Amino acid sequence: MQLTKNILALAALLPLTLAAPAPEGQLEAKFESGVSILGTAVVTTYSGDACNGNNEQTAVTNGGYRCFAVSNKRSIGYSGSGCTVTTWSGNNCRGSSFVARSSGCYSVLYASVSIQC
Known part of the structure; x- marks a missing residue:
């Protein structure tokens, strides 16, 4: 029973993992904005x-x-x-x-x- 619930939960998440990739350059911008200089x-x-x-x-x-x-x-x-x-x-x-x-x-x-x- 628990195994069935886990499989259904994973199946529900599958479309999220197949979403289109971010446009080129967008990932780099997100990464760069998170970089900080300590001092x-x-x-x-x-x-x-x-x-x-x-x-x-x-x-x-x-x-x-x-x-x-x-x-x-x-x-x-x-x-x-x-x-x-x-x-x-x-x-x-x-x-x-x-x-x-x-x-x-x-x-x-x-x-x-x-x-x-």
Whole structure:
């Protein structure tokens, strides 16, 4: 009896599986609209106090993490969103810290930087 009910239920669903395919390009559009970027950070470290002087740039995206030591840096520039950029007094992303909460230029002394997206 249960087997008969299951077969009838599957037979009722069969026309749904035989429906015409979506027009070309429609599936790709649906897939692309569901893709999201978790976060992107472009961090530039500067030797000057006002995001000037010698600089180095690092980028992290989509759930990445990076910790790196710097020397002779006095300011940091951050552009992007969805990430946390932290400067540290120690060269191993430990010690006293400062968190750059939004994009901009920050004048701060630091020995390492961590980026979490």
